[in-house]
Amino acid sequence: MPRLEIFAFALALVIMSVFSTAAAVEIVAHRGASHDRPENTLAAVNLGWQEGDAVEIDIYLTADNKIVVIHDATTKRTAGKDLPVATSTLAELRELEVGRWKAAEFAGEKIPTLEEVLKTVPKGKRLFIEIKAGPEILPELKRVLDAAGVPPAQTPIIGFAYDTVKAAKMLMPQLKIYWLVSVKPDKVTGELKPTAAELIPQTKAAKLEGLDLGNSPALPLEYVRAIQQSGLELYVWTVNDVEKARAYAKLGILGITTDRPGLLKEALGAEAK
Numbered sequence: 537m538p539r540l541e542i543f544a545f546a547l548a549l550v551i552m553s554v555f556s557t558a559a560a561v562e563i564v565a566h567r568g569a570s571h572d573r574p575e576n577t578l579a580a581v582n583l584g585w586q587e588g589d590a591v592e593i594d595i596y597l598t599a600d601n602k603i604v605v606i607h608d609a610t611t612k613r614t615a616g617k618d619l620p621v622a623t624s625t626l627a628e629l630r631e632l633e634v635g636r637w638k639a640a641e642f643a644g645e646k647i648p649t650l651e652e653v654l655k656t657v658p659k660g661k662r663l664f665i666e667i668k669a670g671p672e673i674l675p676e677l678k679r680v681l682d683a684a685g686v687p688p689a690q691t692p693i694i695g696f697a698y699d700t701v702k703a704a705k706m707l708m709p710q711l712k713i714y715w716l717v718s719v720k721p722d723k724v725t726g727e728l729k730p731t732a733a734e735l736i737p738q739t740k741a742a743k744l745e746g747l748d749l750g751n752s753p754a755l756p757l758e759y760v761r762a763i764q765q766s767g768l769e770l771y772v773w774t775v776n777d778v779e780k781a782r783a784y785a786k787l788g789i790l791g792i793t794t795d796r797p798g799l800l801k802e803a804l805g806a807e808a809k
Contacts, residue, residue, distance in 0.1 A: 562791035571795040574638035588797030592664040603650040654684040667695035702742035732762035
C-alpha cells in the first residue's frame with residue numbers, strides 16, 4: 537500500500553475514534569514467523585512463540601490419514617519436488633527437505649505433523665489451525681486434538697470453506713472457530729464484497745465465533761463496526777505494515793495475523809496483549 541494511502545487510512549481512523557483507546561490486540565505469527573524462518577516448519581513455529589502471542593499453521597490430510605503442516609496442496613514450492621499431499625503418505629512427505637528454499641541455514645527442516653506442533657504450544661498462547669483440506673480431515677483432527685491434551689481454548693480453528701468450518705463447529709463445539717474470507721471491491725461499484733451484511737448472518741447460522749478477514753484493501757471503519765456490533769469476533773490477515781497494524785488495533789480488532797510478529801509486537805508495545 538502506498539505511504540499516502542496508509543497515512544490517510546490511519547488519520548481517518550484516529551479522527552473518527554479520537555476519544556477511544558486502542559484495545560489489546562493478539563499478534564498471530566503467520567505460518568510461524570515466516571518472514572525470518574521457512575513457513576510451517578518447527579523453526580518458524582518456535583520463533584513465532586517467542587515473538588508473538590499466537591501462531592497460525594495450515595493443515596492437510598495425507599493418503600494414510602495423517603495430518604501434516606503445509607500451506608500448499610503440493611510440495612513443489614517449498615521442497616522442490618512436486619508431490620500432492622493428499623495422495624502421498626507421511627513417510628514419503630517426511631523424506632523431503634523444506635527449509636533450504638528459505639536459506640541454507642535451514643537445510644534439513646522437515647514437514648511437521650500436527651502432533652509435533654501441538655507439543656510446542658506454550659501455556660497461555662494459542663495455535664490457530666487453518667484447515668486446507670475438506671471435511672474429510674475433521675475426524676482425524678478431532679482425534680489428534682483430543683489426544684494432545686492442549687486446552688480447547690488454545691486451539692482455535694480457521695478455514696475458508698464455509699461448509700467445512702460449519703461441520704467443524706458441529707463436531708467440535710468446544711472450540712472457537714472462525715471463517716476466513718477474502719474481501720474485495722466490486723469491479724463496477726467499488727463496494728466491498730461480500731458485504732458485512734452478507735457475512736454476519738451466515739457466520740451466525742453456522743454458530744461460529746467470528747470472522748478472519750483479509751485486509752487488502754484496508755477494511756473501512758463502517759465495515760469493521762458492523763461486524764463488531766453484531767457480536768462477532770473479528771481478526772484480520774496478513775498485516776506486515778506497522779502503521780496499518782496500529783490503525784486496526786485502535787479499531788479494536790482482536791487479532792492481527794502477520795509474517796513479522798516481532799516487528800508488530802515491538803511497534804505496538806502496550807497495544808499488544
